Each structure stands twice: as C-alpha cells, then as structure tokens.
Amino acid sequence: MTSTMPAAPARRIRRLPDRQTTDRFALHELLDSELVGHLAVAVDGVPVVVPMGYARVDGHVVVHGSTGGGFALRAASARLPVAFSVTALDGLVYARSLFDSSMNYRSATIQGVLEPVPADETDDALLALSERLMPGRTAEVRGMRRKEVAATRVLRLALDDVVMKQRSGGPSEEPDDGEDHTNWAGVVPLERRWGTPVPSGLTPEGTPVPDSVIALTTRSPRSDILG
Template identity: 90%
Template structure:
C-alpha cells in the first residue's frame, strides 16, 4: 500500500513518470547522501551540494553559524529548492534519440527553518548517524563550542515533486529498427572501497566496527544503500 500526496507542482513533460508515492520518496532520500540546495541571493542563483539526512517528514542540513548562505536564506525566509537524484543505469536503445537513463529524482521547495537549540544535539546526531552509521559511539562527544558553531536547518517535505524511470528501452516488434543491434540497460552499482588510514593513525590500529560495517557486506564492498 502506498501513501499519495498532492504536490503543488505537476510535471508537464512525460507526466507518467511522476510519482506521489511517499514510500518511494523516502526510499530515494534514504538511499542518497548528497543533495543540491538552491536559492537566489541578490538576484543571483546559488547552488551548493550538501550532505543531508531525512528525519520523518523533514530533510536536515547543517552549516556554520559564521554566515553560510543557507543560514542567511533561513533568516530571511527566502524560498529554496533542494534536489536529490539517483542514477540507476543507462538505457541503450537502437537510436541515440530513444536512449535514456533510469533514475529517481525529487525536488523539495519551501523555506528553511533553524532547528531549535534544545533539538540541535539530537539533529546533529541524526545527521552523523545517517552519513557515518555507528561512528558517533566510537569518537569523543561534541564540545559545546562545536555545537555552538553549528546550525542545523530543516526543510519540510510538504512541497515535493518526484520523477522516475525504470526498465529497458522502448521497443516494439514492428518499430522499424534493426533488432540485430544490441539494446538494453547497463545498471549503475556504487560500492565503498577498502578503508585507507590517515597519516597519523598508528600502524596496526584496528579498523573500527562502523568502518567495517560500511565497507563490507557479506564479504563484498557495501553499496550506498
């Protein structure tokens, strides 16, 4: 069973690829680590890649209290857009025109909010656990000065449009193409590589559990998912 939402915006080109499936949206956001935040600053568009985490019906972002553009946008209540895209494969058709990509993408529009001070620690922990699962338990806790120098922002998943494509190339037995030309899909698989210790890490230092869990799954490199 899926939960549908009524997005404020509709896709006009290939509208059949739009989905309002909330679970598909959550799956996309939970499978990626980086999105792109866009805002107009003094009439100039600015786009910045940022690590993020989904917590419930919000996307969490963080930045310095020193005056990053995201914090300024939040303070000024400027509308922003945040987009996330997963490329799942290349679709090889029998013409370049019909070739395509398999993908999932979502764009969230709204106004950034500053997470209240009494929720900052939990929000920073949620971000850290999403980006580096298990790592917070292996390192020292955050100094208050570090927390004070960081602002966590959140963007509600209220105004979202999601588009996706899956499957092989469009083809029909009588489409007039030469079917002796290969057509199909090349899936894209991303994997974490072997851990590389820092220069100041003493030789023989055990690799922590969080790194082992990320870099190996059943003896194979771990994917982002």
C-alpha cells in the same frame, strides 16, 4: 502521514507526466538511499547552488552549516524560498537510437523555506545526520563539545512541497518498430561500493579499522537491475 504527496498544479510535470510519482514511501526510499543533495537559492538576485550532505528526519530534510556565515543561513534568516534536489542514477538505457536512449533514475525537488531546528532538538538532529552519513561512528569517537554545537546551525526543510520523477525498465521497443533488433539494446545498471579504507597520516600503523568502517565497506552494494 498519508502515503501520497499532494501535487500542486504549478508543480505537475508536463513532459512525460507518467514518470511523476506522488508515492511518499518512494520519496523516503530515495532520500534515505542518497547522501548528497543540492541546495539552491537566489542571493542578491544571483542563483547559487551548493551540494550538501543531508539526512531525512521524519517529515524533514536536515542540513547543517557554520554559524559564521553561508548563503543557506542567510536564506534561513531572511526566510527566502529554497529548493533542495536529490537524484539517484540507477542505470543507463541503451536503445537502438541515440534519440530513444535514456537513464533509469529517481529524482525529487523539494521547495520551501529553511527553518532552524529548535534548540531542544538540535543534538538529536545532529546525531541523526551523523548516523546517516557515517553509521555507528558516533559510538567510537568523543562526543561533541558544547562550543562545537554552538558553532553549528542545524536547519530543516519540510517535505510538504515535493515533485518526484522516476524512470525504470528497459528501452522503448516494439516488434514492428522498424529497428534492427540484432543491434543490442538493454540496460546497464549502475552499482556503487565503498573502497578500501585508507588511514590518516597520524594514525599509528597497525591501528585496527573500526567496526563502523568495516560495516560500511562490507555492506552489499545496491544493485537494481531494472528492465
């Protein structure tokens, strides 16, 4: 796998093109840091966007849904083109004017056709998805029953047609830009952390919090102070 992603002419960013990146490792870092993406498709001429949990498995984004229906499954069956978008907000950029204020972010939009994961790879794909969303939980609960697997359809989207854009650093400023530099400007980084676990209503009092939950809630939050 090469370290760069090809950029088709139709996908090149025209507005602030210097913020586009073709670094495949930056794409993987973004996809591996987030949990939710937005899947878009036109169904019967109507655009539909649905947030979905996902996981990156090698060169694909993997999602899942019920075999009972859903626009994603219909799109997969009809091989309709879809778009899947993931965004990470890293901070707010406070400039000395609202016009120059901005955000620090990383975003990627993947276009292509959803394909069913082959039957002999389904279990591994579901395991990868579970471990991405709830690391370590698989070892603490019962395994999936065959009827549950049969009721679940696993789809994947190749990371072949991707546009990624990002911004980092502080506000644009120059010593002679005519602004009042006594007015504060800078970056407010966004930090996210998990809260205190809340047991379900049927969990007996005193039941120990499992290791997977402890590991999740005590993990150091990502804190990128950019600029």
